[in-house]
Amino acid sequence: MAITQTSISYYGLNYVEHAEKDFAEMLDHGCTTVILAVTEFDFDFWRPNIPKIVAKAKEMGLRVLIDPWGNGKYFGGEQVSKFLQDNVENRQVSALTGEKLPYACFNTNSYRDYFRNFCTTLARECKPDGFFWDEPHYAFPKGIASITGGVADDWTCFCPVCRKRFEDYYGYAMPRYMTNDVKLFRWREALVVLSETSRALKEIDPKLEITCCVHATQNGYYVSEYRGYDNWDMVASCPYFDVFSTTIVNWALPEDFYRDITDRTVAVAKKYGKLSERWLMGYYKQPKDWAQVARWADIAEQAGVDRIAAWTYRGGYGTVVGAPDALKLWDTIGESYRRLLKK
Numbered sequence: 001m002a003i004t005q006t007s008i009s010y011y012g013l014n015y016v017e018h019a020e021k022d023f024a025e026m027l028d029h030g031c032t033t034v035i036l037a038v039t040e041f042d043f044d045f046w047r048p049n050i051p052k053i054v055a056k057a058k059e060m061g062l063r064v065l066i067d068p069w070g071n072g073k074y075f076g077g078e079q080v081s082k083f084l085q086d087n088v089e090n091r092q093v094s095a096l097t098g099e100k101l102p103y104a105c106f107n108t109n110s111y112r113d114y115f116r117n118f119c120t121t122l123a124r125e126c127k128p129d130g131f132f133w134d135e136p137h138y139a140f141p142k143g144i145a146s147i148t149g150g151v152a153d154d155w156t157c158f159c160p161v162c163r164k165r166f167e168d169y170y171g172y173a174m175p176r177y178m179t180n181d182v183k184l185f186r187w188r189e190a191l192v193v194l195s196e197t198s199r200a201l202k203e204i205d206p207k208l209e210i211t212c213c214v215h216a217t218q219n220g221y222y223v224s225e226y227r228g229y230d231n232w233d234m235v236a237s238c239p240y241f242d243v244f245s246t247t248i249v250n251w252a253l254p255e256d257f258y259r260d261i262t263d264r265t266v267a268v269a270k271k272y273g274k275l276s277e278r279w280l281m282g283y284y285k286q287p288k289d290w291a292q293v294a295r296w297a298d299i300a301e302q303a304g305v306d307r308i309a310a311w312t313y314r315g316g317y318g319t320v321v322g323a324p325d326a327l328k329l330w331d332t333i334g335e336s337y338r339r340l341l342k343k
């Protein structure tokens with residue numbers, strides 16, 4: 001077994017001739033694949049250039065996956081959401097306070113239609129190699145196993161659409177505390193938008209490859225995030241997903257935790273006949289000991305991971321989430337990529 005795909009994410013989809021130089025740098029850093037973070041603003045404003053950028057990347061020998069980055073704030077990412085700007089309703093609602101939150105409710109037909117159209121339009125116009133579902137999630141809760149959050153009791157979604165669907169299915173009003181019925185309802189509904197869109201994409205082109213990347217959480221007896229995609233068996237068994245992927249673990253977390261997440265990712269992917277992917281933190285933080293990058297890449301390879309990816313191009317250089325030594329982090333990840341590919 002060997003790692004055959006080394007990915008890097010990329011934003012700033014503006015000019016083809018600028019992207020071309022960046023793609024050359026990615027190839028020089030041992031990247032086989034670029035994950036294009038397409039924002040709702042890019043889709044709305046830079047549409048004419050996106051297919052040209054995809055074509056240029058493919059011409060240069062990179063695989064191209066499209067990431068609907070931060071779409072509806074339902075997916076992970078710092079971008080702002082045009083859907084939320086244009087829609088006062090169809091937002092996730094807090095179960096405890098009833099407040100509307102700045103996250104699209106992906107169980108509403110309004111958002112499901114919006115998202116499917118976003119992806120199918122890009123599939124038709126850009127002809128990428130696949131799509132990347134990037135940390136989809138309910139707003140709450142998130143637990144201590146997360147790199148992003150703390151303990152929380154509140155949960156979503158308690159919007160009118162979710163409440164009606166729950167009551168229609170179970171025959172009683174949706175409770176405000178998280179029961180087993182609520183947990184199952186949330187898991188099941190959360191998969192609908194991604195399954196339907198993935199199926200629609202494969203109807204356009206059966207070769208389009210779908211990667212579903214969920215939060216790297218313990219999901220143990222005591223600790224789970226309950227953000228909708230923490231039931232890895234349910235996610236990995238979806239027939240429209242080809243790659244089961246789990247997200248970044250902070251360099252400062254114990255190596256055993258990283259190893260445990262990696263082993264479980266491979267096991268779940270294998271169980272359902274999917275490829276496995278693990279991520280490295282290529283932005284925001286860097287390891288105290290630079291050799292940790294190679295060590296964690298080796299752990300992934302030895303665990304039988306098929307693909308490795310890092311967020312993001314140039315270590316986030318020039319952004320608020322740039323690593324302190326962003327360019328050195330980028331170069332160090334590149335060294336590991338080239339080594340893994342034996343280039």
Ligand SMILES: [Zn+2]
Pocket residue numbers: 091092093105106107108157158159160161162163
């Ligand atoms: Zn809802």
